[in-house]
Amino acid sequence: MKYAKWNVGQLVQHRLFGYRGVIYDVDAEFLLTDEWYERMAKSRPPKDEPWYRVLVDGSDVETYVAQCNLEPDELHEPIEHPDIARVFRSFNGDRYVAGQPN
Template identity: 55%
Template sequence: MASGTRFSVGEIVHHLKYDYRGVIVDVDPVYNGSDEWYETVAKSRPPKDQPWYHVLVDGYTHSTYVAERHLESDTSGEQIDHPDLGKFFDRFMNGRYSRENQTRTH
């Protein structure tokens, strides 16, 4: 887990505002998107100097970029349904995803 982040790659989270579940595939310690995207999409103006997460959304084919303050841990223990899971992970164990071969590229 990156220093100062609440969540890590492979962890299943729940979006507090939009009520969806997803799995984290990448972590940015601070906002790493464009100013245009932030102004257009990040309507609640979450802080740019705190962690943001790339999340595969359960039951859909897209991913999202989410500020840490909008996420909480998902404790359901249920897997995520997303077509790109295999690009990032190869197993699900103890409520989280991982890669057996850490050198595999995606």
């Protein structure tokens, strides 16, 4: 088993598609269906590494991304997504803090 490189609240960028986002959940390994993997994971990333659920900046989309396809976000700016307030309490200038707003 490999260890998660990223944590909930971290800002990331997709290595292949270039979009920015924030991680809101981490799976130790791929947990979706084989059908989803065959249809969506065109680069065939490893299933036995961590996978992340990401809220995509500037949209209402959530993605499921393999660890090898993520890199650090260099902008360090807030993410615009309708579910941010549902998942995170605040943004501290570098990352999001999990939990409901006070």
